[in-house]
Amino acid sequence: MNVLQILCHPDFDNKNRVSNILTLTGETELRKKGFNNIKTLNLYSPDCYIPVMDKHMFNYENKKLTPKEQKDCIRQKELLTQWKNTDIIFIYMPLHNFNIVSKFKDYIDNIVIVNETFECEIETLIGLDNPDKKIIFILTSGGEFDSHIQYINLDFTVDYLRGILGVMGINHMQLLRVQGLDLEKNNKEKIIETAKMDLTKIIKETL
Numbered sequence: 001m002n003v004l005q006i007l008c009h010p011d012f013d014n015k016n017r018v019s020n021i022l023t024l025t026g027e028t029e030l031r032k033k034g035f036n037n038i039k040t041l042n043l044y045s046p047d048c049y050i051p052v053m054d055k056h057m058f059n060y061e062n063k064k065l066t067p068k069e070q071k072d073c074i075r076q077k078e079l080l081t082q083w084k085n086t087d088i089i090f091i092y093m094p095l096h097n098f099n100i101v102s103k104f105k106d107y108i109d110n111i112v113i114v115n116e117t118f119e120c121e122i123e124t125l126i127g128l129d130n131p132d133k134k135i136i137f138i139l140t141s142g143g144e145f146d147s148h149i150q151y152i153n154l155d156f157t158v159d160y161l162r163g164i165l166g167v168m169g170i171n172h173m174q175l176l177r178v179q180g181l182d183l184e185k186n187n188k189e190k191i192i193e194t195a196k197m198d199l200t201k202i203i204k205e206t207l
Contacts, residue, residue, distance in 0.1 A: 001087040003030060003038045008093035008104045012044040018140045018181060018192055019092040025196045026090055026138075029203045039082065043103040051075055053109045076110045083111045088134045088207060091161075095141035098154040100161070108164060117168040127169015135173040136202060137161060138195075142182030174202060 005027065009019040030038060042048050051057065051072035065073060083089075093101060111117060119126045139158065145151045158175060165173055178195040180186045 001035065001037070002085055003035050004082065004086040004089045005038065005040045006089065006091045006104070006107070007040065007042040008044075008091065008101050010044045010094075010096075010101065010103075012042050017094070018178060018195075019094050019138070021192060022138055022140075022178070022195060022199055023090075023092045026092075026136075026199055026203065029200050030207075033203060033207065035088075035207075039086075041107070043101075043107060049075055050079070050103060050106045051110055052106050057109065079107070079110045080113065080116055084117070084129065086133070087130075088136070090136045090138065092138045093140070093157075095139060095143075095145070095157060098151075099156050112164060112168060125167050127167060129168040129170050131169050131171050133170050133172070134207070135161075135165060135170060136176065137173055138176045138178065138199065140178040140181060142180070144180045144183065146177065146179070174206065176202065 005023060007019065007023055009017050011017050012020075014020060015024075027038060027040075043050060049071075057072070057076070091104075093104060114120060115128075117127070117129045119128060137158070143151050145155045162173055165171075176195065176198055178191060181188050181191060
């Protein structure tokens with residue numbers, strides 16, 4: 001089975017970031033279980049090029065392209081093919097300003113493409129992706145978004161991702177919240193260790 005890890009932390013090479021710590025835990029456990037075909041996209045790394053939406057992104061066909069547009073078109077097809085050919089996807093993301101990070105939105109714009117991962121019919125959308133594809137979403141946050149009264153109504157991230165996956169026809173997303181990391185009342189190290197155990201359990205029991 002093909003596995004893809006999508007790393008979404010802007011501080012992409014900081015080993016002390018919780019998202020990056022959990023990525024290492026996840027990959028270690030995957031390899032223990034025999035998953036060897038693991039690819040990684042570190043979205044904020046300078047080595048990871050993600051085309052950004054502009055007026056040409058969805059109009060590459062039948063058009064004379066500039067060198068940059070040619071590069072973007074090729075890269076988009078690479079990302080789309082990789083997504084389609086992957087069976088299990090781990091998304092490691094910090095919550096910034098109550099929503100997904102911007103590089104992940106750029107990534108989504110390169111894979112949610114009409115007649116590739118979904119199609120439009122009258123008053124409905126039909127997903128074209130593999131409905132059995134498994135998505136494990138590891139979301140870290142300084143606050144507590146399922147209990148704090150100010151945050152509950154700002155919890156857009158999970159609904160957004162579930163909605164986008166649903167458009168593509170993907171029915172399975174497992175959420176691992178790692179929250180309250182910046183609250184003085186909480187023990188950050190304990191939260192991290194619990195998250196490591198929860199992630200290990202997900203990999204052992206559901207994959």
